[in-house]
Amino acid sequence: MPGQQSGTMVPVSVASSAVAPGTVPSVDPAVRSVLAEAVEVARAALSEVGEGAVGTYLGVTAEDECAATHRFAADLVGYHGWQWAVVVAAAPESDHVTVSELVLLPGPESLVAPAWVPWNERIRPGDLGPGDLLAPAPDDERLVPGYTASGDPDVDETAGEIGLGRKQVMSREGRLAAAERWFDGEYGPRSEMAKAAPSTCMLCGFYLPLAGSLRAAFGVCGNELAADGHVVHAEYGCGAHSDTTLPTGAGSPKFDAYDDGAVEVVELPGAAAEPTDHPAVTENAQSEQTD
Numbered sequence: 001m002p003g004q005q006s007g008t009m010v011p012v013s014v015a016s017s018a019v020a021p022g023t024v025p026s027v028d029p030a031v032r033s034v035l036a037e038a039v040e041v042a043r044a045a046l047s048e049v050g051e052g053a054v055g056t057y058l059g060v061t062a063e064d065e066c067a068a069t070h071r072f073a074a075d076l077v078g079y080h081g082w083q084w085a086v087v088v089a090a091a092p093e094s095d096h097v098t099v100s101e102l103v104l105l106p107g108p109e110s111l112v113a114p115a116w117v118p119w120n121e122r123i124r125p126g127d128l129g130p131g132d133l134l135a136p137a138p139d140d141e142r143l144v145p146g147y148t149a150s151g152d153p154d155v156d157e158t159a160g161e162i163g164l165g166r167k168q169v170m171s172r173e174g175r176l177a178a179a180e181r182w183f184d185g186e187y188g189p190r191s192e193m194a195k196a197a198p199s200t201c202m203l204c205g206f207y208l209p210l211a212g213s214l215r216a217a218f219g220v221c222g223n224e225l226a227a228d229g230h231v232v233h234a235e236y237g238c239g240a241h242s243d244t245t246l247p248t249g250a251g252s253p254k255f256d257a258y259d260d261g262a263v264e265v266v267e268l269p270g271a272a273a274e275p276t277d278h279p280a281v282t283e284n285a286q287s288e289q290t291d
């Protein structure tokens with residue numbers, strides 16, 4: 001209706017024999033009546049195209065003062081929830097409606113492909129294979145030009161002295177992010193292996209400290225039977241530590257030894273009321289006495 005403000009879609013009765021019983025089409029109040037009433041014009045256009053069954057009428061929305069879109073359920077195999085959309089138009093002050101466009105569109109319950117994600121945002125650690133090329137993004141904040149101060153005293157000093165430098169070096173942000181990953185990872189100080197270790201990597205002969213500012217907390221394990229080749233935190237550790245001694249029979253450092261031959265005295269319910277000459281003993285001790 002000309003001059004009417006566009007507002008919330010409201011259910012409005014539409015005079016159409018094609019509306020399924022119990023279905024209330026939603027009609028945008030901003031749609032001119034001549035366009036809103038062109039339901040059968042839209043349905044006839046779909047039938048003429050003959051692309052598939054046209055189902056329940058779903059409603060109409062305004063495109064502008066001269067155009068509106070009628071929607072119908074699309075009863076097509078494999079297109080659950082899709083809708084036919086027919087754009088109808090009428091010149092201002094005209095009651096002659098024409099069909100501008102027909103299209104099949106997904107509805108709110110349609111099964112559609114997930115949103116497209118740029119390839120460089122889909123890659124995850126471990127995806128890189130032999131022969132693959134993975135260039136860093138131009139604005140990768142983990143890298144800075146090699147001729148600028150990197151914030152790493154060792155890198156800056158050495159590069160400055162010899163007048164050479166790599167084209168790019170890792171930025172402070174990049175090194176901090178790596179340190180956080182390594183600290184929280186499998187070879188960090190909070191892992192189960194580290195908690196049960198007899199000592200730390202920092203004191204291990206297989207520990208190869210990194211260069212640069214990360215040297216303070218990280219190194220590489222050179223023990224082929226342990227975390228060989230992995231960056232380990234200085235406070236990480238494992239049972240293959242170079243100072244590990246042969247088992248003494250005292251058990252692991254994490255668990256107390258359990259002596260299954262010891263006799264444990266326990267109180268049994270009612271034992272106090274009927275004192276006996278012999279204290280109650282554990283099942284192990286009893287079995288030893290009867291064997």
Ligand code: SF4
Pocket residue numbers: 199200201204205206207208220221222223226227228232236237238239240241242
């Ligand atoms: S052998 Fe164990 S303790 Fe030694 S550096 Fe490797 S991971 Fe650390």
